[in-house]
Amino acid sequence: MSPLFEEIIEEPASADVPTRRVAITVNGQRRVAEVEPRLLLAHLLRQGFKLTGTHLGCDTTNCGACTVLVDGKAIKSCTMLAVQADGHEVTTVEGLASMSELSPIQEGFKDEHGLQCGFCTPGMMLSATAMLAENPNPTEEDVRWALSGNLCRCTGYQNIVKAVLWAAAKMRGEEPSHEGAA
Amino acid sequence: MTALDEIKIGGLGASRRRVEDNRFIRGKGTYIDDIVLPGMLHMEILRSPVAHARIRSIDTSKAWEIPGVRLVLTGDMMATRNLAWMPTLSYDTQAVLATDKVRFQGQEVACVIADDPYIAKDACEAIVVDYEPLPAIVNPTQAMAPDAPLIRDDKENQADNIAFHWQVGDKEGTDRAFAEADVISKISLHYPRSHPSPIECCGSIADFDRATGKLTVYLTTQAPHIVRAAVAMVAELPEHMIRIVSPDIGGGFGNKVPVYPGYVMSILASILLERPVKWIEDRTGNLISTGFGRDVYLDGELALRRDGRILAVRMHTTSDHGAFFGDAQPSKFKIGLMHSAFSCYDIPYAYLSATGVYTNKAPGGVAYRCSFRVTEAMFFQERMIEAAASDLGMDPAELRRINLVRDDDFPHRTAWGFLTDSGQYGRCLDVALEAIGYEEFRRQQAQAREAGRLLGIGISTMTEPLGAGNSREYDILGIKMFDSAELRVHLTGRAILRTGARTQGQGHETTWAQIVAHELGIPADDVLVEEGDTDTAPFGMGTYASRSTPVAGAAVAMAARKVRAKARKLAAHLLEVSEEDVEWELGRFHVRGAPDRGVTIQECAMAAYANMPDGLEPGLEASAYYDPPNLTWPFACYVVTVEVDPETGVWDVLNVVAVDDCGVRINPMVVEGQIMGGLTEAYAMASMQFITFDAEGNCIGSNFMDYLLPTAWETPGFELHEVVTPCPHHPIGAKGVGECATVGGPAAFVNAVLDALKPFGVRNIDMPLLPDRVHEAISRRRDVSGAPPVRTD
Ligand code: FES
Numbered sequence: 001m002s003p004l005f006e007e008i009i010e011e012p013a014s015a016d017v018p019t020r021r022v023a024i025t026v027n028g029q030r031r032v033a034e035v036e037p038r039l040l041l042a043h044l045l046r047q048g049f050k051l052t053g054t055h056l057g058c059d060t061t062n063c064g065a066c067t068v069l070v071d072g073k074a075i076k077s078c079t080m081l082a083v084q085a086d087g088h089e090v091t092t093v094e095g096l097a098s099m100s101e102l103s104p105i106q107e108g109f110k111d112e113h114g115l116q117c118g119f120c121t122p123g124m125m126l127s128a129t130a131m132l133a134e135n136p137n138p139t140e141e142d143v144r145w146a147l148s149g150n151l152c153r154c155t156g157y158q159n160i161v162k163a164v165l166w167a168a169a170k171m172r173g174e175e176p177s178h179e180g181a182a
Numbered sequence: 183m184t185a186l187d188e189i190k191i192g193g194l195g196a197s198r199r200r201v202e203d204n205r206f207i208r209g210k211g212t213y214i215d216d217i218v219l220p221g222m223l224h225m226e227i228l229r230s231p232v233a234h235a236r237i238r239s240i241d242t243s244k245a246w247e248i249p250g251v252r253l254v255l256t257g258d259m260m261a262t263r264n265l266a267w268m269p270t271l272s273y274d275t276q277a278v279l280a281t282d283k284v285r286f287q288g289q290e291v292a293c294v295i296a297d298d299p300y301i302a303k304d305a306c307e308a309i310v311v312d313y314e315p316l317p318a319i320v321n322p323t324q325a326m327a328p329d330a331p332l333i334r335d336d337k338e339n340q341a342d343n344i345a346f347h348w349q350v351g352d353k354e355g356t357d358r359a360f361a362e363a364d365v366i367s368k369i370s371l372h373y374p375r376s377h378p379s380p381i382e383c384c385g386s387i388a389d390f391d392r393a394t395g396k397l398t399v400y401l402t403t404q405a406p407h408i409v410r411a412a413v414a415m416v417a418e419l420p421e422h423m424i425r426i427v428s429p430d431i432g433g434g435f436g437n438k439v440p441v442y443p444g445y446v447m448s449i450l451a452s453i454l455l456e457r458p459v460k461w462i463e464d465r466t467g468n469l470i471s472t473g474f475g476r477d478v479y480l481d482g483e484l485a486l487r488r489d490g491r492i493l494a495v496r497m498h499t500t501s502d503h504g505a506f507f508g509d510a511q512p513s514k515f516k517i518g519l520m521h522s523a524f525s526c527y528d529i530p531y532a533y534l535s536a537t538g539v540y541t542n543k544a545p546g547g548v549a550y551r552c553s554f555r556v557t558e559a560m561f562f563q564e565r566m567i568e569a570a571a572s573d574l575g576m577d578p579a580e581l582r583r584i585n586l587v588r589d590d591d592f593p594h595r596t597a598w599g600f601l602t603d604s605g606q607y608g609r610c611l612d613v614a615l616e617a618i619g620y621e622e623f624r625r626q627q628a629q630a631r632e633a634g635r636l637l638g639i640g641i642s643t644m645t646e647p648l649g650a651g652n653s654r655e656y657d658i659l660g661i662k663m664f665d666s667a668e669l670r671v672h673l674t675g676r677a678i679l680r681t682g683a684r685t686q687g688q689g690h691e692t693t694w695a696q697i698v699a700h701e702l703g704i705p706a707d708d709v710l711v712e713e714g715d716t717d718t719a720p721f722g723m724g725t726y727a728s729r730s731t732p733v734a735g736a737a738v739a740m741a742a743r744k745v746r747a748k749a750r751k752l753a754a755h756l757l758e759v760s761e762e763d764v765e766w767e768l769g770r771f772h773v774r775g776a777p778d779r780g781v782t783i784q785e786c787a788m789a790a791y792a793n794m795p796d797g798l799e800p801g802l803e804a805s806a807y808y809d810p811p812n813l814t815w816p817f818a819c820y821v822v823t824v825e826v827d828p829e830t831g832v833w834d835v836l837n838v839v840a841v842d843d844c845g846v847r848i849n850p851m852v853v854e855g856q857i858m859g860g861l862t863e864a865y866a867m868a869s870m871q872f873i874t875f876d877a878e879g880n881c882i883g884s885n886f887m888d889y890l891l892p893t894a895w896e897t898p899g900f901e902l903h904e905v906v907t908p909c910p911h912h913p914i915g916a917k918g919v920g921e922c923a924t925v926g927g928p929a930a931f932v933n934a935v936l937d938a939l940k941p942f943g944v945r946n947i948d949m950p951l952l953p954d955r956v957h958e959a960i961s962r963r964r965d966v967s968g969a970p971p972v973r974t975d
């Protein structure tokens with residue numbers, strides 16, 4: 001099978017730096033890159049594949065701004081090597097909407113004012129997406145726990161929780177209420 | 183012709199969904215690190231591992247050998263271009279790259295520019311620096327000791343570690359009032375060092391184009407025009423050849439006001455290499471070197487009559503500024519607006535003295551989600567009030583009520599000289615106490631105490647000065663603190679609006695358009711808002727200190743009114759009547775007495791380009807520079823209830839009620855978002871968030887594992903209420919709000935926990951109220967201070 005396209009990261013280092021070829025399905029597209037083994041998945045997504053919606057906010061796996069889905073599970077892409085993602089499926093924020101159609105979680109964040117500066121937002125939405133796939137009918141507490149690996153400095157979380165509950169209701173086919181969380 | 187529905191067109195009071203969200207929820211924002219320029223290089227900074235040391239030598243030879251390294255800069259190289267030091271926003275100097283000594287852990291010592299950031303990091307590790315350690319000073323007590331080593335030996339005429347002494351108020355009057363007092367209530371407090379920590383760290387991309395002579399700098403800044411002025415002065419480049427672009431900003435909270443050494447280095451590197459140079463700070467760099475907040479000690483006293491009237495207040499603050507006096511604040515006020523404390527109370531006499539010291543800690547003293555030191559002022563105020571209530575044996579709500587400025591006392595001149603102009607303080611307190619169920623809670627508390635359970639309730643009431651300036655009193659580096667807006671209405675009635683402010687999450691792209699909708703009846707969706715590019719935006723002082731709505735927002739309204747005045751001439755022309763016979767309603771002019779004969783603002787816009795009367799300048803645009811006559815004075819009352827576990831010292835928040843009076847709300851949804859964000863920072867400060875140092879000056883809190891920020895799990899829910907007292911001097915009656923809850927909130931949480939600990943005779947625990955501190959207070963029945971121990975050696 002031929003790849004959708006071949007993409008080779010520009011190789012700035014000297015020739016004796018070892019590299020490895022990885023093939024990752026990102027947002028449904030197979031993408032191939034030649035990477036240094038130490039390259040972080042977050043950096044491959046951002047600099048290599050130009051998917052800059054995945055953000056970096058710490059160096060210690062605390063903030064969750066870099067959260068993406070790997071085979072449907074929310075993981076922090078700053079703590080995964082690109083080579084570890086070889087052969088796996090990755091979903092980033094750019095893959096949440098299908099064409100012009102926003103996902104319910106994106107709609108919920110906008111409708112419930114679940115973001116301010118927007119920097120934590122992609123990670124928050126992906127953590128929420130992973131949780132809703134497992135638990136379509138979460139309580140406020142479930143949501144708060146599921147998002148406890150993602151830091152936000154702007155919103156105070158209350159509207160983020162509401163946004164996720166809004167999306168959950170919508171995905172269940174209910175009319176999302178504006179009084180989601182307390 | 184039916185009248186326009188202001189809410190439907192997204193005008194004042196509409197909870198309009200935010201336009202900026204459309205790109206953010208798709209991951210299509212453009213933050214600094216998302217920008218890639220052709221041929222761009224990457225910079226990394228080598229930082230000092232020690233807090234205080236003389237630099238014997240720096241050997242960069244190994245770094246140069248690494249393939250892909252383009253440039254290694256040290257302080258000596260900066261010095262040859264007169265760039266080793268730069269001015270701070272407080273008339274001090276700050277090292278860009280250390281030459282003689284390092285003065286705090288994390289100080290910039292060298293930097294490497296390379297083909298990619300990984301190589302640059304490798305090369306930083308290959309630089310060898312030989313340090314000769316010096317004793318580190320980590321608190322004011324050490325700094326002021328007679329034998330203390332001199333930190334700022336770079337400064338002429340600096341013989342000690344004192345950055346400033348400052349005072350304000352009526353000392354004699356205050357002394358007299360204290361002599362006549364029935365009760366004097368004293369308390370000593372520490373507001374610990376904290377860090378704003380927006381989730382996006384700082385960064386810059388400098389791009390110098392030799393061919394045109396133009397320097398473009400993309401920068402995480404809340405105040406692009408101030409940076410342009412600073413670069414023009416420091417780097418001696420012509421101002422019109424400098425373009426500062428502030429892209430989408432991932433939160434600021436004061437952290438992105440100062441000019442940081444990394445910015446300057448990337449600019450010089452780009453000039454030397456003639457290629458774009460990107461610097462993206464890592465989290466540790468952000469936490470250990472960029473603008474912190476707070477770190478102030480208070481000795482406070484209230485002179486009281488037995489019936490609870492406050493006769494006078496006396497405060498002495500000692501503030502720890504780190505190695506360089508890098509506060510961002512108006513030049514007249516050395517400890518910011520600390521003297522805005524007690525502005526909501528009617529107090530005849532007040533005196534404040536302040537000492538600022540240098541220590542071997544990171545510089546900064548930024549207004550972390552507040553106006554210049556107002557957070558400390560209001561925290562001290564509300565803790566002093568609480569202590570006084572307990573000394574008098576009075577109910578704390580009652581003590582506040584007795585002393586709050588009354589509605590009919592406005593305008594009110596405070597003892598420290600501020601003029602507050604409006605508010606319904608008593609009403610806000612009533613609404614808050616009613617919402618929390620104050621009386622009922624006191625009953626439950628008494629019952630719980632019998633059963634050995636510790637419940638507590640804490641109140642905080644405050645007004646604060648938001649929206650610097652007026653230009654008479656407020657400036658940054660001598661530049662007066664006004665702001666600006668420029669509105670261009672195109673011929674189809676669509677408009678573009680630019681201001682001198684810079685949003686970092688506050689939602690200007692949404693709310694400024696609402697002001698235009700309110701003033702002109704042009705639907706908010708038809709107004710594009712742009713900020714942050716100094717080549718296109720009018721000159722303004724930026725966004726911090728909750729000044730956007732009070733100053734830039736006012737400028738937007740004034741620009742729109744100028745446009746309306748011109749549109750009136752066009753309407754008169756189109757309606758073939760004289761200007762005096764034209765009347766305005768939202769979005770439309772009509773002939774006086776004949777409401778059916780009218781033209782819309784859009785028709786006027788078309789006429790401005792296609793059918794103007796003889797003698798009238800074509801086009802429909804205006805700019806306005808707004809110099810506010812006064813600050814705005816929002817009022818807030820926050821009430822918190824908690825339960826403390828006596829076994830562990832852990833405390834849980836039961837309820838949080840916030841009553842905010844920020845005048846007219848442009849977008850209630852956005853205002854509430856700001857308040858909830860602020861309350862979370864208040865809870866963070868009270869419960870966990872602080873940066874401390876060990877005796878060697880090592881920063882404890884250099885990453886998010888050690889510097890704790892609350893997550894969705896810990897953060898309590900909030901119940902919000904509003905009271906609206908329009909600001910009398912603001913064109914649309916709005917007051918600042920972004921920081922109120924961060925400023926007023928912490929005291930409510932702390933007062934609540936201490937209220938729960940009343941049975942143990944505990945009067946104070948310094949923030950953060952970590953479980954071990956609370957537990958110590960309970961088990962030892964004593965206060966727990968966060969102040970450093972006095973040195974005995
Ligand atoms: S960048 Fe913070 S957790 Fe990955």
Ligand code: FES
Pocket residue numbers: 114115116117118119120121151152153154155381432433687
């Ligand atoms: S919206 Fe700014 S960090 Fe969450």
